[in-house]
Every structure is written in structure tokens, then in C-alpha cells.
Amino acid sequence: MLERPHLYWTPCATHCVDLMLEDIGKLPMIKNAIKKAIYMNGYIYNHVAVVNMMRRFTNQRNLHRPAVTRFATSFITLAQYHKQKNNLRKMVTSEEWIASKWQKDAGGRKMTSIILQDTFWRNVLYALKLVGPLVKVLRMVDGDKKPAMGYIYEATDRAKEAIAKSFGHKEERYKEAFEIIDKRWDCQLHRPLHAAGYFLNPEIYYDNPEGVSCQEVEKGLYESIQRLVRDEATQDKIMVELDAYKNATGLFGNAMTIRHRKMKSPADWWSCYGSSSPNLKSFAIKVLSLTCSATGCERNWSVFQHLHTKKRNRLA
Incomplete structure (x- = not known):
């Protein structure tokens, strides 16, 4: 790296x-x-x-x-x-x-x-x-229906909320499990890239803009922009275009655009309705189209192992 x-x-x-x-x-x-x-x-x-x-x-x-x-x-x-x-x-x-x-x-x-x-x-x-x-x-993260990059950040928080609710918020019943979840989350999945995907997912952002626009999430977004977009002039353009996304102005405020926030996958939504913010659109599609899991590749490899085993190769 x-x-x-x-x-x-x-x-x-x-x-x-x-x-x-x-x-x-x-x-x-x-x-x-x-x-x-x-x-x-x-x-x-x-x-x-x-x-x-x-x-x-x-x-x-x-x-x-x-x-x-x-x-x-x-x-x-x-x-x-x-x-x-x-x-x-x-x-x-x-x-x-x-x-x-x-x-x-x-x-x-x-x-x-x-x-x-x-x-x-x-x-x-x-x-x-x-x-x-x-x-x-x-x-969700292993599914093929939609890229999970825009959902995984929120999904983990919702999972913890659901666990706490199922125990009537009696912390002693789930405290140890939460420590296990946080330990794995903090060292493996708590990345700026996932925060950026969370922020740029219109389905989540426009439902709760104040909750999404917290310091931790915005910090992850800005770090991702600085790292993935090397040109400073393009970074500045993205930051200007970000205001249009936050305020739902221009194409982002169109009736059809609003209606399709939850109907289209996040990357497809940006592809269709992000033309008024071309630099932000390119960055958002790049982030939201990323694959979260390697299990699809592993399935292909497991099938390959059935076709090409050491024993069969020796016979050949």
C-alpha cells in the first residue's frame, strides 16, 4: 500500500x-x-x-x-x-x-x-x-441484488440496535457480544471508504441528513476524497458540488430523482441523476460500485478445485 x-x-x-x-x-x-x-x-x-x-x-x-x-x-x-x-x-x-x-x-x-x-x-x-x-x-453483504458498499456502515449500527431492543436494552445481556462486534468492526470494517459510501447513499442520506452528517462520517468522506482523487482542483470541485447534493438542488431536487432514491441502487441513481455534479458523480459511482466481499471469487475457486485437483493433474 x-x-x-x-x-x-x-x-x-x-x-x-x-x-x-x-x-x-x-x-x-x-x-x-x-x-x-x-x-x-x-x-x-x-x-x-x-x-x-x-x-x-x-x-x-x-x-x-x-x-x-x-x-x-x-x-x-x-x-x-x-x-x-x-x-x-x-x-x-x-x-x-x-x-x-x-x-x-x-x-x-x-x-x-x-x-x-x-x-x-x-x-x-x-x-x-x-x-x-x-x-x-x-x-446483505454477500447478496447479488445490490452493491453493499452504501449500506454496510448503517447495517452494523442497525444490527446492534436490534440486538439491544430484543433484550429490552438490558446491557448486561448483550454487553459481551457488543464488545466482540466492536472489536471486529473497529479493526476491519470501520474504514473511511465505508463512511463515504454511507454518506453518498441517497436512500439513507435524505431520510436522516442530520444523523448521517456527523463528524465521524464526514471525516471519512473527506479522507476518501483526498485519497482517491489526487488532483486538488478536482477535489475543490467535488466539495462545491457536494453542497448541491446536501441541499437537494438542481437535478437532485427533481421529482423523479426524489422518487427513485429508494427504487434504484445508489450507483445507478448517481449515474442517472448526477449530471449536474459531474466530478462528484464520478467519485460517488467509483465508491458505491465497489465490492465489499470476496465470496463470489471464492465460489468460483471452489468450483475450479472440483475440476482441477492434484490427483487429476497428475493423471494428465
Whole structure:
């Protein structure tokens, strides 16, 4: 980076959020819930008869659901268990289960005791309250619907607000999880580039201009302009054009422009309606079109590994 001072280095957002989930998953209550859910998953899906019985009680619903990352999969599986709590309890207390050989098996008895434990379900609910909003952030940054650069800054704040609200703002319940989130956020995703994307996203900015125009966000915007735009004359033009964006004057105040703030992706919106501020438009599109995650590339590489393995190359 010393050789290229006009560029930013940012880590993969999907990987960063996944590390948050991994660290939260190490909290004792959550670790205990995941461990028991993994055990039950293994026991149920290793016995075809138990799988069929489970599906009859859950209306053909599965308990295991793959997700973007391994840790997201664990928490989404916990969510499935929570949804099927009553059906699973009906299964292990039914005459069919009691009469089956699984009730007499040591593994089956262990699974039954877990399903009937109130502490297990309390731990599952606690885990879902902590990580549910973060899984939504993970889906957003890994999605293909719209570039996440203009949304990730706000998404993390909203996730924390949702977690606090789910616990009735009792800080002792989520304090440790917040420390984990802040630790990852501050060292990996708290970058001027994300602040600039947040400020230049019309969907967010015009809904709450006073909240977006805070010192931290504006500082990130100005640092990004100085770093990505090397010509000082162009920097000055961008700063002048920024006033038109803030005050929604010129094309920014057009009725159709206002209507499309939430209908178009941020980069497309600037491409369509930023002509009256050409220098700011070019900068905004550059920032808002950036990719936050490397998972798309990783998927391509994983497919490539199936086609070109060491063994196959040696045979060739």
C-alpha cells in the first residue's frame, strides 16, 4: 500500500461478519446450544427412519439449512430448531417414538432429554436474539441484488440496535457480544471508504441528513476524497458540488430523482441523476460500485478445485 497511496485496502465484509459470528458462538450458553443441536442433527440424519418420523411431525420441514458460511449455517439451523420446538417435543413424547427402538437407544434417550430441556431452548432463544440481526447483515453483504458498499456502515449500527431492543436494552445481556462486534468492526470494517459510501447513499442520506452528517462520517468522506482523487482542483470541485447534493438542488431536487432514491441502487441513481455534479458523480459511482466481499471469487475457486485437483493433474 505504500507504493499505491491513492488506493484503499479493505477486508472481505462477509469474512469479517462471519468472524463476529464465530466469536459470539464461543460464548458458553451459545456454544452449549450449538453443540447439542449438532449432536441431534447428526443423530437424526444418520438414521433414515428417524428422519422420516421427524418429517412427519414437522410437515416435511428439515432441521438443517446450509447458509453463506459455516457459522451462519449453525445459527440458521438453531432457528429451524426453534421453529420446530413444539413439533419435536410432540415427536419424542408420541406413542410412535416410545414404541420405537430409538427410545431404548442411548443416543435416542440423550436426544429426548435435550429436546425436553427448558435450558436448551432458553439458550437457543438467547443465541438467536444475539446473532439474528448479524445473519441479516451477512446475507446483505454477500447478496447479488445490490452493491453493499452504501449500506454496510448503517447495517452494523442497525444490527446492534436490534440486538439491544430484543433484550429490552438490558446491557448486561448483550454487553459481551457488543464488545466482540466492536472489536471486529473497529479493526476491519470501520474504514473511511465505508463512511463515504454511507454518506453518498441517497436512500439513507435524505431520510436522516442530520444523523448521517456527523463528524465521524464526514471525516471519512473527506479522507476518501483526498485519497482517491489526487488532483486538488478536482477535489475543490467535488466539495462545491457536494453542497448541491446536501441541499437537494438542481437535478437532485427533481421529482423523479426524489422518487427513485429508494427504487434504484445508489450507483445507478448517481449515474442517472448526477449530471449536474459531474466530478462528484464520478467519485460517488467509483465508491458505491465497489465490492465489499470476496465470496463470489471464492465460489468460483471452489468450483475450479472440483475440476482441477492434484490427483487429476497428475493423471494428465
